Amino acid sequence: MAYLAPAEFVTKMVDAGESKLLMSTRDTLVRAYMAGAILALAAAFAVSVSVNTGNPLIGALLFPVGFCMLYLLGFDLLTGVFTLAPLAVMDKRPGATWSGVMRNWSLVFTGNFAGALTVAVFMAIIFTNGFHDAPNAIGQKIGHIGEGRTVGYAANGAAGMLTLFIRAVMCNWMVSTGVVAAMMSTSVSGKVIAMWMPILVFFYMGFEHSIVNMYLFPSGLMLGGNFTFMDYLIWNEIPTVLGNLVGGLTFVGATLYSTHYKTAPKRKVN
Secondary structure: OOEOOHHHHHHHHHHHHHHHHHOOHHHHHHHHHHHHHHHHHHHHHHHHHHHHHOOHHHHHHHOHHHHHHHHHOOOOOHHHHHHHHHHHHHOOOOOOOHHHHHHHHHHHHHHHHHHHHHHHHHHHHHHOOOOOOOOOHHHHHHHHHHHHOOHHHHOOHHHHHHHHHHHHHHHHHHHHHHHHHOOOEOOHHHHHHHHHHHHHHHHHOOOOOHHHHHHHHHHHHHOOOOOOHHHHHHHHHHHHHHHHHHHHHHHHHHHHHHHHHOOOOOOOOO
């Protein structure tokens, strides 16, 4: 489980950001689609475990399996490229521009949403026996999650929006730490252990993750959740995307870059 020092893995972060900006449209979309699909399946798995055991901690303990799988396979989440892609521009890498960053973010968002929506449809079919029966206990739980985290926030007005935004910031602080953690080791076991810890924290704490929500809320609508698609966009997805951007770039990307890559001169002691 060889450990890389911060200066080493932060260099890998900048290299990864550059690679993502120069990636072809096809590869960016395929990798984002698969990431969204795998993370959505992990969310469905975690909710299923929580409902069946009555213990949400067990679901949270197992949810990171999806995150680990998708990053070991080289797929990309929007929350990860929020953190990595801007570093290549900050480092003035050849061909790295802010327009390229926006292009990357847009493509990854599109691919993540398509992948998560595919799994949402598949799981809704499973939870309702092909839409023939009422949603089972797991389907009902997903519908209620969608209600609480849309109209539940809206009921509190500005305070609800602030809470949603801060939960999104905290989420990508942890999730992007997981992305970076995968670069701290050169072994599969080391990568998995390092990724598992922050992802467990985010999921159990109920923080808001834009790609997980791309699964939970469309799925909730299919399963009879008492909220609308506009509720989902305005009172969850859009603020969550913005909060995830702030959390990942501020507390992980820019922070590590500034202190381990562009290190300030050492003090001179007289």
